[in-house]
Amino acid sequence: MDLIRKGEVLALEPTPASPEQELQATPFQLPEKPLVVIEAGKSRLASYFHDLWIYRELLYFLTWRDVKVRYKQTVLGIAWVLLQPLLTTTIFTIFFGNLAQVPSDNLPYPLFVYSVMLPWTFFASSLTNSGNSLVTNANLITKVYFPRMIIPAAAIAARFVDFAVGFVVLIGMMVFYNVSPTTSILMLPILVLLVALLTLGFGMWTSALNVKYRDIGVILPVLVQLWMFASPVVYPSSLVPDKYRWVYELNPMTGILEGFRASLLGQRFQWRALGISMIITLLLLMYATFAFRRMEKRFADIV
Amino acid sequence: MMKSIIHIEKLSKQYRIGSRQSSYPTLRDAIAGTFRAPLGRLQQYKRKPAKTIWALKDVDFEILPGEVVGIIGRNGAGKSTLLKVLARITEPTTGQIQLYGRIASLLEVGTGFHPELTGRENIYLNGAILGMKRMEIGRKFDEIVAFSEVDKFIDTPVKHYSSGMYVRLAFAVAAHLEPEILVLDEVLAVGDVAFQRKCLGKMDDVAHHGRTVIFVSHNMQAVRSLCKRVIWLQEGKLHGAGESSAIVDKYLQASLGGSDLLNLDKVIAGLPPDPNFCLRSVALEQNGQATTLALSSQPLEVVIEFSVLKRTAGLHVYVSLLDSDETVLLESINNGASEELPIVDAGDYICRLTFPAEFLAPRTYEVSIKAGIANVRSCLPQPIRMRFQVEASGKFNQAFPGYSTPGKLAPLLDWKTERTSTKIGS
Numbered sequence: 001m002d003l004i005r006k007g008e009v010l011a012l013e014p015t016p017a018s019p020e021q022e023l024q025a026t027p028f029q030l031p032e033k034p035l036v037v038i039e040a041g042k043s044r045l046a047s048y049f050h051d052l053w054i055y056r057e058l059l060y061f062l063t064w065r066d067v068k069v070r071y072k073q074t075v076l077g078i079a080w081v082l083l084q085p086l087l088t089t090t091i092f093t094i095f096f097g098n099l100a101q102v103p104s105d106n107l108p109y110p111l112f113v114y115s116v117m118l119p120w121t122f123f124a125s126s127l128t129n130s131g132n133s134l135v136t137n138a139n140l141i142t143k144v145y146f147p148r149m150i151i152p153a154a155a156i157a158a159r160f161v162d163f164a165v166g167f168v169v170l171i172g173m174m175v176f177y178n179v180s181p182t183t184s185i186l187m188l189p190i191l192v193l194l195v196a197l198l199t200l201g202f203g204m205w206t207s208a209l210n211v212k213y214r215d216i217g218v219i220l221p222v223l224v225q226l227w228m229f230a231s232p233v234v235y236p237s238s239l240v241p242d243k244y245r246w247v248y249e250l251n252p253m254t255g256i257l258e259g260f261r262a263s264l265l266g267q268r269f270q271w272r273a274l275g276i277s278m279i280i281t282l283l284l285l286m287y288a289t290f291a292f293r294r295m296e297k298r299f300a301d302i303v
Numbered sequence: 304m305m306k307s308i309i310h311i312e313k314l315s316k317q318y319r320i321g322s323r324q325s326s327y328p329t330l331r332d333a334i335a336g337t338f339r340a341p342l343g344r345l346q347q348y349k350r351k352p353a354k355t356i357w358a359l360k361d362v363d364f365e366i367l368p369g370e371v372v373g374i375i376g377r378n379g380a381g382k383s384t385l386l387k388v389l390a391r392i393t394e395p396t397t398g399q400i401q402l403y404g405r406i407a408s409l410l411e412v413g414t415g416f417h418p419e420l421t422g423r424e425n426i427y428l429n430g431a432i433l434g435m436k437r438m439e440i441g442r443k444f445d446e447i448v449a450f451s452e453v454d455k456f457i458d459t460p461v462k463h464y465s466s467g468m469y470v471r472l473a474f475a476v477a478a479h480l481e482p483e484i485l486v487l488d489e490v491l492a493v494g495d496v497a498f499q500r501k502c503l504g505k506m507d508d509v510a511h512h513g514r515t516v517i518f519v520s521h522n523m524q525a526v527r528s529l530c531k532r533v534i535w536l537q538e539g540k541l542h543g544a545g546e547s548s549a550i551v552d553k554y555l556q557a558s559l560g561g562s563d564l565l566n567l568d569k570v571i572a573g574l575p576p577d578p579n580f581c582l583r584s585v586a587l588e589q590n591g592q593a594t595t596l597a598l599s600s601q602p603l604e605v606v607i608e609f610s611v612l613k614r615t616a617g618l619h620v621y622v623s624l625l626d627s628d629e630t631v632l633l634e635s636i637n638n639g640a641s642e643e644l645p646i647v648d649a650g651d652y653i654c655r656l657t658f659p660a661e662f663l664a665p666r667t668y669e670v671s672i673k674a675g676i677a678n679v680r681s682c683l684p685q686p687i688r689m690r691f692q693v694e695a696s697g698k699f700n701q702a703f704p705g706y707s708t709p710g711k712l713a714p715l716l717d718w719k720t721e722r723t724s725t726k727i728g729s
Binding site: 030036037041057060061065144297 | 318391434
């Protein structure tokens with residue numbers, strides 16, 4: 001046993017550095033320029049997007065967490081993803097299709113509704129989900145650094161999984177009603193991207209506002225409900241008088257939803273409406289990015 | 304000269320309190336306010352300026368690669384704000400930090416743990432939140448599980464974990480981070496003693512690998528043993544920086560002392576008169592200064608001033624040392640060693656009883672002071688009591704840094720250990 005002088009601080013659990021370790025202990029080469037400069041108000045957009053790229057795996061894990069946790073302790077589990085839009089479609093078919101005799105552009109009403117119920121449910125649930133996302137993840141915001149955009153983006157991405165799964169039912173319904181896809185289906189990826197970007201734009205903006213004004217989280221579900229009736233979900237946009245069509249098309253969801261219907265069920269595209277949707281989506285996305293970055297700096301202080 | 308890995312210059316962080324921030328707490332108020340007074344937005348700036356506080360003010364320092372630096376200070380001194388700014392959670396108001404290495408922060412153990420997810424899933428999630436890559440987590444997975452000692456429950460949702468298991472798992476993930484700079488906030492204050500010891504070991508290991516560690520702690524023993532250098536913040540400003548033991552000692556002496564002493568004066572003034580004895584004052588002194596916080600490395604004196612009103616035989620002053628459970632650890636009597644009853648003449652007296660250095664353990668004690676005439680009566684209706692705290696400093700009887708001794712006292716006794724033979728069992 002080695003002699004231990006009184007009062008000497010004994011070695012910690014892992015024995016003190018061996019000569020080998022000492023060699024390793026030579027500090028690594030410091031870079032010429034600082035890797036990070038922390039300063040008030042100065043962070044370039046380019047470095048922000050670089051950070052987003054570095055943290056891309058976090059986006060994956062947060063999405064995965066949301067998906068995984070949502071149906072824990074439910075009996076039906078993942079089946080709920082399919083059941084939810086199916087139930088709504090059934091109810092809408094009974095009330096709007098059968099009882100109110102809402103026209104459906106000569107398509108079977110359930111298919112008419114379900115084809116847009118998918119993108120609509122994605123849009124609506126993403127919006128409410130991402131709107132609250134920053135507030136519900138306050139514990140992360142106040143403890144760890146990462147680009148905050150990942151939080152609303154993950155909230156949306158989680159719903160995107162539902163969206164993708166929902167297509168399984170759609171295929172089944174198309175087989176059942178004997179509707180075969182046409183070349184219009186090629187537009188589908190663009191439409192999916194468009195609705196995802198639009199949702200991201202709204203999601204980022206509302207989630208950031210909700211950090212300061214919690215009212216947003218309360219009012220959002222109500223607004224979304226109203227919005228559905230202002231969009232061609234349960235009725236075709238041809239029902240709207242031509243005089244007011246352009247106002248109606250200022251709603252970016254008009255072009256997108258009619259686009260989905262046209263692409264999936266082989267109808268004529270309404271290019272003007274779709275064009276307006278694209279422009280609005282682009283503008284919104286730019287504004288939301290700008291607004292989010294401006295508000296982001298104070299999240300940790302006020303959330 | 305070596306180049307620093309962290310360079311902090313004139314760093315300040317201001318927080319607004321009250322006034323403007325709270326004047327528009329909801330959207331309704333914001334809208335209503337705009338309608339009620341369309342010029343309100345302009346007037347806002349004319350109104351009395353919002354109250355602000357500087358959580359950090361003009362802090363400058365440099366940290367060299369491989370240094371382990373402790374940050375100490377009272378609550379509200381700006382320690383956590385400094386860490387938050389360093390960790391890029393909040394922006395500074397003015398000033399600049401330059402980081403020449405990758406930084407990871409651990410301001411809380413188990414950030415982002417989800418109770419519904421299993422231990423395995425949480426390792427991945429938490430790892431990603433702390434900035435690890437999926438591959439990296441996969442590679443270290445077994446090591447993390449082994450370190451956490453929860454391998455049997457790794458596929459159980461963490462909501463069924465005991466709090467100890469939860470903390471161990473969380474710390475295990477964090478302990479396997481490999482940034483060049485690691486920022487830690489009071490995370491060692493969790494878990495049981497054995498696990499804390501393991502964490503301290505891991506931290507020391509980290510430091511040995513040339514990584515830079517900055518950590519905030521209220522555990523002065525941990526600070527003293529892990530850090531070479533300490534930064535002391537007070538009211539947002541840099542109050543001192545330097546070699547850890549020296550700064551910690553200064554900090555401890557500044558932060559306590561003179562708390563119950565006023566009260567004690569009142570007790571003494573309210574004592575009923577005694578024909579023979581009158582207590583004037585009692586005090587605990589270290590380095591000639593009254594204190595209720597003592598450092599274990601220095602002698603501590605109990606100073607008792609009294610007057611003897613007439614010549615008295617057998618007058619004694621008693622001092623007892625009690626622990627916080629009121630167990631009497633020892634009693635010492637002035638003139639206790641004399642063989643005959645002492646005869647004390649009238650006059651003013653001052654007694655000093657010294658507890659030697661390296662004798663008391665880091666814990667709370669109480670001294671109890673009595674006076675009396677042997678076999679006749681007590682001169683005080685009840686003992687005068689003073690509570691005090693001992694902080695470990697200097698040489699200390701411990702098995703490892705952060706060790707908490709079970710002993711009521713911790714004298715440094717003489718040990719002689721010799722190797723009697725190089726052959727075993729001869």
